Amino acid sequence: MPSRISIVTLGVADLARATAFYEALGWRRRPESQPTISFFDNAGSMLALFEQGALAEDARLRPPSEPAQPGAFRGAxxxxxxxxxxxxxxxxxxxxxxxxxxxxxxxxxxxxxxxxxxxxxxxxxxxxxxxxxxxxxxxx
Incomplete structure (x- = not known):
């Protein structure tokens, strides 16, 4: 297995809000972005934003039963x-x-x-x- 991380995908509640936040940081959205996923350039990798339930479904995992509380540790x-x-x-x-x-x-x-x-x-x-x-x- 190659020792690299190509894309980190964050599950988000509101894709438009999350995309606007990272754009406000000055991160450049890649042209491959679509209405259901946003990609951002990173030095040597990409950050992706994807609706949390859809991301869980794509990975064949159960979605969280309730949204994480503000300030709760997410494990990463x-x-x-x-x-x-x-x-x-x-x-x-x-x-x-x-x-x-x-x-x-x-x-x-x-x-x-x-x-x-x-x-x-x-x-x-x-x-x-x-x-x-x-x-x-x-x-x-």
């Missing part, structure tokens, strides 16, 4: 590694301006010499924003 996080601590602060501010909720303000990490913080997109997906200078070779 996604990370953006920045070039500096100042970039972490700027990305978190841009996410808030686009409608994100900060779940962890930027603070010095106990695991590496840099800042990290988290924001939640409108569907509650957790994004870590970090400056981990020890991770080399990540896409920028």
């Amino acid at each position: 996080t996604y990370a953006i590694n920045c070039d500096s601590d100042d970039d972490v602060l700027a990305v978190l501010a841009a996410a808030e301006a686009a409608g994100a909720t900060t779940s962890k303000p930027a603070e010095r990490s106990p695991f590496f010499d840099g800042l990290d913080g988290y924001f939640l997109d409108p569907d509650g997906h957790a994004w870590e924003v970090a400056h981990n200078p020890d991770l080399h070779g990540l896409p920028r």
